[in-house]
Amino acid sequence: MSFVDGLCETISGDPRFVADYEAILRQSIMGGAGFADGHALEEEVLRRLLQSATIFAQSEEAEWRQLAYRISVGSLAYSDTLAGIRSASRLILARLGNYPAIKFAFKGETEPRTLTEGVFYEILGRQLDNTVRIGERSAVLTDMQRAVWDALASGSSLALSAPTSAGKSFVFLAYIEQLKRMRPNANLVYLVPSRALISQVATDLRSASLDKAFDVTTVPIPAAPTVLGTPIYVLTPERLQVLFHTAPGLKFDVAIVDEAHLIGEGSRGVVLHSVLQDLQRRHPEVQFLFSSPQVRDPAVFGTVVGREGVKVVKTKDSPVAQNIILLNRRAGDDKKIEMLLWRDGNKTPLAEIDAAIPIYNSHDGLVYLSWALGNVSQSLVYAVGPAACEDIAFKIKELSRDPAVAELVLSSGPDERSVQVRKELTAFAKEAVHPSYVLAETVEGGVGFHYGRIPPLLRNAVESAFADGHLNYIVCTSTLLQGVNLPARNVFMQNPHKGEENPIEPVDFWNLAGRAGRLGKDFQGNVFLVDYDEWDSSPLSGPKDEPIKPSLEVALTDTSAELLEYIAATDRPSGESPHLEAAFSKLLRDHRQGQLDDTFDRVSGLSPQTRASITSALAIADNQIGLKVETLAASPQISGYRQQELYDYMIEKIGKKGPDYLIPLHPSAGWKDALDKLRPVFARVHKYLELKSGQHHRYWAPLALRWMRGEPLPMIIEEAIRYHKSQGKNRSSRTVIREVLTDVESSLRFKYVNMLGCYGAVLKEALIATGHASHIVRIPSLTLYLELGAASQTMIQFIGLGLSRHTAHILSGLTINRDMDLGAARRFLSQLTPETAGLSPYVAGELRRVLQNV
Numbered sequence: 001m002s003f004v005d006g007l008c009e010t011i012s013g014d015p016r017f018v019a020d021y022e023a024i025l026r027q028s029i030m031g032g033a034g035f036a037d038g039h040a041l042e043e044e045v046l047r048r049l050l051q052s053a054t055i056f057a058q059s060e061e062a063e064w065r066q067l068a069y070r071i072s073v074g075s076l077a078y079s080d081t082l083a084g085i086r087s088a089s090r091l092i093l094a095r096l097g098n099y100p101a102i103k104f105a106f107k108g109e110t111e112p113r114t115l116t117e118g119v120f121y122e123i124l125g126r127q128l129d130n131t132v133r134i135g136e137r138s139a140v141l142t143d144m145q146r147a148v149w150d151a152l153a154s155g156s157s158l159a160l161s162a163p164t165s166a167g168k169s170f171v172f173l174a175y176i177e178q179l180k181r182m183r184p185n186a187n188l189v190y191l192v193p194s195r196a197l198i199s200q201v202a203t204d205l206r207s208a209s210l211d212k213a214f215d216v217t218t219v220p221i222p223a224a225p226t227v228l229g230t231p232i233y234v235l236t237p238e239r240l241q242v243l244f245h246t247a248p249g250l251k252f253d254v255a256i257v258d259e260a261h262l263i264g265e266g267s268r269g270v271v272l273h274s275v276l277q278d279l280q281r282r283h284p285e286v287q288f289l290f291s292s293p294q295v296r297d298p299a300v301f302g303t304v305v306g307r308e309g310v311k312v313v314k315t316k317d318s319p320v321a322q323n324i325i326l327l328n329r330r331a332g333d334d335k336k337i338e339m340l341l342w343r344d345g346n347k348t349p350l351a352e353i354d355a356a357i358p359i360y361n362s363h364d365g366l367v368y369l370s371w372a373l374g375n376v377s378q379s380l381v382y383a384v385g386p387a388a389c390e391d392i393a394f395k396i397k398e399l400s401r402d403p404a405v406a407e408l409v410l411s412s413g414p415d416e417r418s419v420q421v422r423k424e425l426t427a428f429a430k431e432a433v434h435p436s437y438v439l440a441e442t443v444e445g446g447v448g449f450h451y452g453r454i455p456p457l458l459r460n461a462v463e464s465a466f467a468d469g470h471l472n473y474i475v476c477t478s479t480l481l482q483g484v485n486l487p488a489r490n491v492f493m494q495n496p497h498k499g500e501e502n503p504i505e506p507v508d509f510w511n512l513a514g515r516a517g518r519l520g521k522d523f524q525g526n527v528f529l530v531d532y533d534e535w536d537s538s539p540l541s542g543p544k545d546e547p548i549k550p551s552l553e554v555a556l557t558d559t560s561a562e563l564l565e566y567i568a569a570t571d572r573p574s575g576e577s578p579h580l581e582a583a584f585s586k587l588l589r590d591h592r593q594g595q596l597d598d599t600f601d602r603v604s605g606l607s608p609q610t611r612a613s614i615t616s617a618l619a620i621a622d623n624q625i626g627l628k629v630e631t632l633a634a635s636p637q638i639s640g641y642r643q644q645e646l647y648d649y650m651i652e653k654i655g656k657k658g659p660d661y662l663i664p665l666h667p668s669a670g671w672k673d674a675l676d677k678l679r680p681v682f683a684r685v686h687k688y689l690e691l692k693s694g695q696h697h698r699y700w701a702p703l704a705l706r707w708m709r710g711e712p713l714p715m716i717i718e719e720a721i722r723y724h725k726s727q728g729k730n731r732s733s734r735t736v737i738r739e740v741l742t743d744v745e746s747s748l749r750f751k752y753v754n755m756l757g758c759y760g761a762v763l764k765e766a767l768i769a770t771g772h773a774s775h776i777v778r779i780p781s782l783t784l785y786l787e788l789g790a791a792s793q794t795m796i797q798f799i800g801l802g803l804s805r806h807t808a809h810i811l812s813g814l815t816i817n818r819d820m821d822l823g824a825a826r827r828f829l830s831q832l833t834p835e836t837a838g839l840s841p842y843v844a845g846e847l848r849r850v851l852q853n854v
Contacts, residue, residue, distance in 0.1 A: 002059075002060075004055065004058050004059050005059050005060075005061055005064065007055055008055060008056055008059050008061070008064040008067075011052050011055065011056075012056075012064070012067065016048070017048070017049075017052060020041075020045050020048060020049050021049065021067065021070075021071070022348075023039070023041060023045065024041060024045075024046075024049060024070070024071060024074040024075065025070060025074065025341075026341070026348070026350070027039070027041065027074065027077070028070070028073065028074035028077070028523075028524065029323050029325075029341060029350070029524070029526075030350060030351070031077065040078075041078070043082055046075055046078060046082065046085070049071045049075065050071060050072075050075055050085070050088040050089075050092070052067075052071065053067065053068040053071035053072055053088075053092045054068075054088070054091060054092055054095070056068035056071075057069075057072075057091075057092045057093075057095035057096050058095055062315075062316035062317055065096055065317055066317075066321065068092050068095070068096060069092075069093070069096060069098065069101075069321060070321060071092070072088075072089045072092040072093055072096075072101075073089070073101065073105070073321075073523035073524065075088070075089055076089055076105060076523075086106070087116075087119060089105065090102060090105075090106065090123060091119050091122065091123060093105070094122070094123040094126045094127065095122075095126070096143075096317070097126065097130060097142045097143030097144075097146075098142060098317075098319050099127070099130065099140045099141070099142060100142070100167070100319045100519050100520050101319055101320075101523060103520065104520050104521065104522075104523070105523075127140055129146070130142070130143065130145075130146045132146070132149055132174070134174045134177055134178055135177060135178070135181055135213065139174060141167075141171060142166075142167055142317075142319060143315075143317075144162055144166060144167070144313065144315045144317060145167050145170065145171040147313050148160055148168075148171045148172075148175075148313050149171055149174070149175065151311045151313060152171075152175045152287075152289065153175070153178075155287060156287070156310075156311040157287050157288040157289070157290075157302060157305075157307050157310045157311065158288070158289050158290065158310065158311045158312075158313060159260070159290040159292075159298035159299055159300075159301045159302055159310050159311070159312050159313070160289070160290065160291050160292070160298065160312075160313045160314075161292050161293070161294055161295045161298040161312075161313070161314040161315075161545070162293070162294070162313075162314070162315050162317075162318075163293065163294055163315075163316065163317070163318040163510075163514050164293055164318075164511055164513075164514025164515060165318060165319070165320055165487055165514055165515070165517065165519050166315065166317065166318055166319065167319065167519070168291045169201075169204065169258075169291075169485070172256055172289060172291065173204060173205060173208045174208070175289075176188060176190075176205065176208070176232065176254075176256070177208045177213060177214075179254065180213055180214040180229065180232070181213050183229075183253075184213075184214070184228060184229025184230070185225060185229045185230050186229075186230065186253045186254065187230050187250070187251065187252045187253050187254075188230075188232045188233070188252065188253065188254045188255075188256070189232070189233040189234075189235060189240060189252045189254075189255050189256070189279075190205070190232060190233065190234045190235075190256045190258065191235060191236070191237055191240065191255065191256065191257045191258060191272075191275070192234065192235070192236060192258045192259070192482075193236065193237075193258065193259045193262045193268070193272075193482045194236065194452060194479070194482050195236060195452070195456070195745075195749070196452045196456070196459065196479050196482065196484055197258065197259075197482060197484060198218050198234055198235070198236065198456075199218070199456045199457075199459075199460055199804070200460070200463075200484065200485060201234050201258070202216050202218050202234045202802060203460070203802075203849070205232060205234065206802065206849070206852075206853050212228070212852070212853055213228065214228050214229060214231065214232055215228050215229075215230075215231035215232070215853070216231055216232050216234060216802065216853075217231045217232070217233055217234070217800050217801075218233075218234050218235065218239075218799070218800070218802070219784075219788065219796065219799060219800040220233075220235060220239040220240065220242040220243035220246070220784070220787075221243070221246065221784070221796075221800065222243070222246060222247040222250060223800075223822075224822075237268070237271045237272045237274075237275045238271060238750075238753070238754075239787070240275050241271065241274075241275055241278075241633075241636055242757070242783065242784070242787075244275070244278055244282075244633075245630075245633060245634045245761075250282070251279075251282040251283035251286070252279055252282070252283060252286055253283065253285075253286060253287065254286065254287045254289065255276075255279050255286055255287070255288050255289070256289045256291070257272075257276070257288065257289065257290045257291065257301070258291050259291070259292060259293075259482055260272075260290040260291060260292045260301050261292040261293065261295050261546075261548050262482070263276075263301070263304065263548065263550045263551065264548050264549055264550055264551055264554070265551060266551055266578060266579045267551070267578035267579045267581065267582040267637060268551075269550060269551030269552070270551045270552050270555070270579065270582035270583050270586055271582060271636065271637060273304060273550050273551065273552045273586070274552075274582075274586045274636060276288070276304055276305050277304070277305060277595075277599070279305070280305040280306060280307075281595070288301070288302070288305060288307065288310070290302075290310075292548075293507065293510075293511045293514070294316065294507065294510065294511075294544050294545040294546075295507075295545055295546055295547070295548050296543075296545045296546060296547045296548070297547060297548070298312050298313075298314055298548075299312050300548050300549075300550070301548075303602055303604075304550055304602060306598075306602060316544070318514065319519055320487075320516075320517030320518070320519055320522055320523065320524060320525055321517065321523065321524040321525070322513050322514065322516045322517060322524065322525050322526075322527050323341065323516075323524055323525070323526050323527065324341070324342040324343070324513070324527050324529065324540065325339060325340070325341055325342070325350065325526055325527065325528050325529070326338075326339070326340040326341075326342055326347065326529050326532050327339055327353075327365065327369050327373075327528055327529065327530050327531070328340070328531060328532070328533065329359055329362070329365055329531060334355075334358035334359055334360055335354060335355045335356075335357075335358055335359070336352060336353070336354065336355070337352070337353040337355060337359070337365070337369065338352055338353075339351045339352065339353055342529075342540060345540075345541070353369075353372070353373075355368060355372070356372075357402075362494050362495065362530055362531040362534060363494065365494065365530045365531060366381065366392065366492060366493075366494035366530045367392055367395045367396055367399070368399065369492065369528065369530055370392075370396055370473065370492040370528075371396050371399045371400070373490065373492075373526075373528060374472070374473060374489075374490045374492060374528075375400075375472055377488075377489035377490060378466065378469065378471075378472060378473070378488040378489050378490070378518075379472065379473050379474075379488050379489065379490040379491070379492060380473070380474055380475075380476060380480070380486060380488045380490070380491045380492070380515055380516075381393075381396070381473060381474070381475040381476070381491075381492045382475075382476065382477075382480070382491065382492065382493045382494075382496050382512060383449075383475050383476065383477055384477070384496065384497045384499075384500060385451075385477060385500060386451045386453060386477065386738050386741070386742070387738060388477075389449040389450070389451050389475045389476065389477055390438050390439075390442075390449060390734065390738070392449075392475045393438075393439075393442040393447045393448065393449040393473070393475040394438060394441070394442055394447075396442075396447050396473055396475070397441070397442045397444075397445035397446070397447045398445075400445055400446070401445070414446060414470070417470070418446075418469070418470040421465050421468070421470040422443055422444050422445075422446065422465070422470060422471070423444070424840075424841045424842070425443045425444075425448075425461055425462070425465055425470075425842075426440045426441075426443055426444045427440075427840065428458060428461055428840055428841070428842045429443065429458060430714075431714070431840055432455050432457060432458040432713065432714075432806050432842075433454075433455065433458065433713050433714065433717065433737065433741070434713070434714045434717045434718065434733070434737050435714070436733040436734070436737065437737055438734050439454075439458075439462075443462070443465070443471065446470075446471050446472040446473065447471065447472065447473045447474075447475070448462040448465065448466060448471045448473065448474045448475070449462075449474060449475040449476065450462055450463070450474050450475070450476040450477070450479060450484070450486065451476065451477040451479060452477070452479045452745060453738075453741040453742055453744070453745040453746070454741065455713060455804065455805070455806055456804050456805075457804035457805075457806050457807060457842060457843075457846060458806075458842075460804075461842050462474065463484075463485075463486060466486065466488075467486075474486060474488070478498050478499070478508075480511075480512055480515060486515060487515050487516075487517065487518040487519065487525075488515060488516065488518065488525070489516070489517065489518065489521075489522055489525055489526065490516060490525065490526045490527075490528060491512060491513060491515050491516040491525065491526070491527045491528070492528045492530065493509075493512065493527070493528070493529055493530065494529075494530035494531060494535075495531070495534065495535045495536055496509070496512070496535075497536070503535070503536035503537035504537055504539055505537065505539065505542065505546075506539040506540075506541075506542025506543055506544065506546070507542075507543070507544065507545065507546040508539075509539030509540075509542075510539070510544045513527045551579060551582075551583070552583055552586065552599075552603070553603045553604070553605070553606075554579075555579060555580060555583035556583070556600075556603050556606055556610065556614065557603065557605045557606055557610070559580070560610045560613075560614070562577075562580060563580055563583060563584065563614065564613055564614065564617050566580040566581070566584055567584050567614070567617040567618065567620075567621055568617060568620070568621075570624065570641045571641075571691070572639065572641070573642070573689070573690050573691035573692065574638050574639055574642045574689040574690055574691075574755070575689075575690060575751070578637070581637065581638070581639050582636065582637050584621075584639060584640070585632065585635075585636050585637060585638065585639060585640065586599075586636060587599070587614065587618055588618055588621060588622065588625070588632065588640050589629055589632055589633055589636070591615070591618040591619070591622060592622065592629040592632070593629060596615065596618070621640065621641075624641070624644070625640040625641065625643070625644045626644065626647075627640065627643055627644055627647055627762070627765060628765055630761075631643065631647075631761045631762060631764070631765045634757060634758070634760075634761035635754060635757055635758035635761055635762075637754050638689060638754060638755070638758045642688065642689045642691075642758075643689075643758060643762055645688050646684065646685075646688040646689060646758070646759070646762050647762045647765065647766055649684070649688055650662055650762060650763060650766035651766055651769065651770065654766060654767070654770045654772065655770065659767055659770070659772040659775045660775075662763055662766075663677075663763070663775060663778050663779055664677045664678050664681050664779075664780060664782065665677045665678070665780070666780045666791065667705055667708040667709050667780065667782075667785055667791040668709065668791050668792060668818070671705070674705055675701060675702060675705055678701045678704065678705055679697050679698065679701040680697075681701070681756070681759060681782075682696070682697035682700050682701045682704070682752075683697040684759065685752075685755040685756065685758070685759055689755055689758065690755075700747070700748075700752065703716070703743060703744075703748065704748055704752060704786060706719070707744060707748055707786065707789050708782070708785040708786055708789065708790070708791045709791055710789065710790045710791065710792065710795050710805070710808075710809045710812070711809075712806065712809055713740075713741075713744075713806075716740060716744075717736065717737050717740045720736050720739070720740050721733055721736050724736055744789075748786055749786060749787055749789075752786055753783050753786050753787050756782040756783055756786060757782075757783035759782075760779050760781075760782060760783065763779060764776050764779060784796070788805065789805045790805060790808060790809075792812060792818040792819070793818065793819045793820060793821070794812045794815065794817060794818050794819065794820040794825065795808045795809060795812045795818075797820055797821065797822050797824075797825035798811055798812065798825055798829070800822070800825075801822075801825060801826065801829065801850055801853075802849070802850045802853065803846060803847070803850055804846060806843070807843045807846050807847060810839065810843055811829070811832070811837075811847070814832075814837065815828060829847070829850065829851060830851065832847065832851075834847045834848050834851075
């Protein structure tokens, strides 16, 4: 233990310090949560606390640094009445390297010369040490960000683990901008875990450089360099696989991997594992930048790609503190709620809340307490699934209209600008989804909701309205766990689950809790837990970090018996065991390409016996699967057995009926002709890949065709509503809308992208094998069209330039040219005037943002 840490331990164990710290902590928390505390601290108490904090701030241990931060920001409440508070707080925050808090606390003021000479130069020196140049501007980084910057500038691969809102993205964006200024033709890919994050990261990248130093694309199509150099790709791992399949020679100089810990999540973890190794094999010197929330050993990411010497930066410091506050309904009294502060297992009573109406269950408690405690500042409410999101948002909105409770909350109401934004957002929700979409009603009351199936432009509009202070609440699902940037003063949770079935685990809980407190707007955030003792899990008692075990490693070591059984079984339908199927598919490709030993060598805990057994099983499977490795690689999540069976069927049919029998038409062909050719395609993938029969293709083929033809969601949803009515089904519009959004996002754009991609790749090999290679050019790119929701080249180019599908559809309606190339698309957009094009405000706003980069 260092001298400083020993001193910190001595101070923190002193009963007088404990009493003083409890007093300032309670006062800070109660004031931040909207509760008055009339007990002012004496000057002598504040002096002792600040002296202690100057010592705590010199430690490298997160525990002591957190005490220093709490004391520093808590004492600022007295800065107008007691001399020296501001100077002491500035020094403490500078020693902590927390420049966002300094900027917020002192409104960007420079260090006053009234500080003593030693303090002034210490603060200035720390600031200069943490200042870097980015293009023509400078930025002051936190200590963590400075360590990351130095590692990246040296060209090292890096594994970064830090709490939510610690500023990971900022330093990565700054490095990317600096690199592209120095090397415009460097190839960069930014991997994100979900489509929900693609538009956010792409927007952040485009905004990072005010003078437009580089291009950004989100479409998995090889892009030629422009005058700005090569574009930066922002892709999911699945989209990168598509890009690799279409561009065999493409390699990247830098790969940024956001939310890298998801390499441990099921089949998608195997996909991420696979693309990381593909990146390394295509270019052994690629620089990897792994970013994740708190994980125990970030070096595991480097091991996956053979970089055992990867530079690791790990911190527990967060520039914003979180208060864990328990809200418990009192037994026997439906209007009493106890409010307690949780700290390392200890519970300290804070207040008692008198509810205006009886609260009979925990769900009602979540709704009421979110409204009652969250309305004085912006709040996030965590919900399990889209239906719960909509339900909770609607009920919070309704509470504000209830005269029995609304008068108990002191609120001036929204200002004129917020009222206008809410009206525009209401209109846009109806335009982008459907006139009956419940979001259109809730946002008018200041309550938004957020889940991954909402169209990106609308989701971004909700996020922007919240970020600008025009919405008081966002009710959201686990999209928050995948890096969506939505911080707020308060976060409310009640028995949270990840998905419908799995109670939340500690690391995911702390990831969510880290959303409480807005960097640069708050010193601290509140995490309110409703009826915590009744939760299905106890995340507070678990660690804040977790060991990460890649999903492929889990399959090879923890479930090797199941994997061997899966490899041996030739009759398993695709999608039945996604994790095992993805692992089998990757390992079979590695076996074919002579890379299996390399993959095995990077797996810890793999016994020689298991290694030999899997190698033998793969050799047997390989003898039964005759498809080329390029075909198997095009569908990395689908079993080779299923692909082989589809191939055998195609060979037979081509021999009997000719190649045209199997080739679908382009979605832009006549509706009836295109549908008549598409229905059998869906029937075939159901039969030969999923091993199921029935009439499912009669629903999915028309839905897919509408989506690929670029039809707007309101039309697709209205057709579904009419269909259910014609079938005599009594289903609410809210339910049908939610189901269609799910069908599009979860099924068409994920499941069927994979299956139709498999169909096209297998058909290509079958055509070559039967002497019909000239027909390959007639196979439409159904996977791309399904993924983007567009089949015309004009719409695809618009989307590639950064427009959402919704806006691309509207703008493509302004021209009869459906076949623009990139240059024509740029020229067309640059000639548009948003004000005169008859566009809604959000569509016009998106066009303006894109025009800045065209």
